[in-house]
Amino acid sequence: MNTKLYLLAKTLHRIFMFCTTFLIIIMSFTGVILKYPIIRLSYARNLHNNLSPFLTISLFIMMLTGIIMYFYPLARKK
Numbered sequence: 001m002n003t004k005l006y007l008l009a010k011t012l013h014r015i016f017m018f019c020t021t022f023l024i025i026i027m028s029f030t031g032v033i034l035k036y037p038i039i040r041l042s043y044a045r046n047l048h049n050n051l052s053p054f055l056t057i058s059l060f061i062m063m064l065t066g067i068i069m070y071f072y073p074l075a076r077k078k
Contacts, residue, residue: 009065009068009069013066016061020062
């Protein structure tokens, strides 16, 4: 494996970690609002439904970059 690939994966992993954290906070907040309605549910439901694909993509990219970062040291040893 290439060192540049590892550094790119590390950078992307860190960026998407912050994105995922931000999206999880919003998703959990809107999820609580949907469970215990305080305000109009249509706004919370709309935001929750529209953000879920972005959270899925962000988690998937984090998973791929994490796998690259996990296997890179193992490949260098061989």
